[in-house]
Amino acid sequence: MPSILPVHPQPLPGELFSSWVHRVARANGQNVFSLCYLLAPEMKNTYYNCDYLVDEGIVFKFAKVLRASREKAYRTTLESFAGYLFEQATPKAHIKTCILQTGIKRYDDVRFNLQFCPACLSEGCSYFRKKWRISWLTVCTEHACQLHDRCPECNFPVRPLKNDVGQPYKMPFLGKITECFQCGFELKDSTAKRANLEVLSDACWYEEALDLGYISLTERTWIYSFSLFSVLRHLIYLIGSGSSKGGNPDTMPHEFRYNAMRELRGVFRDWPNRLIELCNRRGIKYYHFTNMTKRKPLLPYWLDAAIRPRMYKPKLGPTKESVAAAIAYLRTHEIRTSLLQVNRILGYRDSGLIKKFYKEIHE
Template sequence: MPWALSVPLLPEESLSSWLVRAALRQGCDPLSLTGATWPTWRIWTRDIDREIPIERMHPLVKVSGISCAEFKKAGMRDDCEKVAGYPIPGTRTWPWLLALGSRNRTRHGGQQVCTLCLGEDSTPYLRRQWRFAWHTGCRFHGVQLIDECPVCKAPIEPHRLSAEDQHLAQCSRCHNDFRKAVCTSPSPEAFRFQVMADHVFEQYTVTFRQASITPADWFSMMAFFMTVIRRAGRRPASPMANALLSLGISVTDCRMPVSGLAFELLPVSERCALLAAVECLLSIGLEETFSALVACNVKTSALHDPRKSPPVMLLPLLSRLSHHPHGPHRRRALPAHRPMSERAVRASWARLKRRMKAEPSS
């Protein structure tokens, strides 16, 4: 039987946002609505923004009156495969898409919002573009996105709202209204990277060193540069860190990630720091960047994992660096009571804090 009240998809709305709004519109919580639609499928244990499997589509089309084509367009798969450049399996982190870090119905992160956009909406809803990992600011209001409740610091989890909450612009834990949050300015460098990445994403080909490359090739290069910066951050006294410092990029910045988590799992503040560093490299220019690496005697093995091939477009530049072949790494046996390094302790603490955010305090 169709729902009593129809709920159309709004422009650029994510699938999870629409499902939450549909539930609140019918006067029930999201878990009840999806349980009635799919009695044997626990939809909120997965990232439904990616896509609704075709075999699960028919019951939703029947009750909502929205076509399969519209639901498919609202999913993220086509966009993410354009960025990745290959078909993505459904059981792994998708490149450049924020990961929710799901455990049952709880989330560690992955959702971010612009509070000013929510405040201007007649019906607050979440945009698909906010799930892209390179988005750290709002392109309309010029403010930084938030990825946690400003009051209780809980992850943004609209699927855990109840029928009494009426709209999704609030925290599911403390019910603080996000539209009342104080906005902050985004990192100028990270915001410039976002504008650049959005432009690349909208194109079919991009010009790089007088050659046409695909958007997937461009994003692959950006991921490579982020890896270089993070590897330098693990060894702040290395030649690679010195080369970056000579270019004005500090890998010991307190905002840089220390947890070792994948880029798609990082909070917005840490992603800002990484994207700002990459944007600085791009503004300096690849020729000057690789000249600094050569001057500091950086080896190609320091830039990337030798088991993974670097982007083909960078091979001519990488050939300028000297190569230091080495055999397979052997893990050194540590003494039984050797203390952990400061960096290892900080990384463990950062990961623990992320897990603690997903559970309400007792």
């Protein structure tokens, strides 16, 4: 392994690791994967999921031969979001919360896990931002436009590293980082769609929380950013679960995530009134939040304390007084009194409590 590469481009602000590697390889006249295998043999056959699988050890190898600081190099990785976007680092996990997922290798061409802003790609040196992998981020806050998650020409996912992977007849494409690996379309020429202003405002607020690691909901309620994003992700799931592309927010196409963010605009403002209004409008109940995680407690305290008094309505069983009232009603209307009739009036099929109280009343 070389001690220092001839040309050593440094990570650009907010750059994604795979984007940095692509620029390094081209600057040194190398194929991306040949260079990766030379510097870190453990990266072999990881082109489809490079950013997910890179760990601290690998990125430090690149930092050493590129004369880059370890801190700047590590900041290009998705793992550097730990404690900000998600709670803990999971270097060996193939699923990172709030990160658009690639999935296993056979899903490589059907998962849209990298977004882009055509205006950002057109400015100065073109590169892909790390934040474009975040599932709840659907707009560019710098250019007030929606992000794209696929090539508008052929509808294939954005895979810059595949520009160096053999195409038909085993000929490498060797296109620019901003060209679609499938059809060669220049992604910088994609149409920039104007974003909803409230969605933009929310995105700026969320990005601020991501940078700081915490955010304020009220004067007395300060929470960690990763806790906020876990609830936001679950809300996207609840909003999108009724659609054909609903389910996991980290695998949803951009269109569905953007529409969900439009409906969720301002949901954490005037806390918790706007969230309660949304839940009432969409028929979201308290129990819909209890499947956010399998860990204990099921809900973050700040969320539970805000919504439980106004949304939690436990299902109460029949009381002895209600059974007595049902019997009195049957007698008043000269209807034959029976255990079956009492169950029907109170809305039960065969309640053990009704049976118990019925016997006590008739003793």
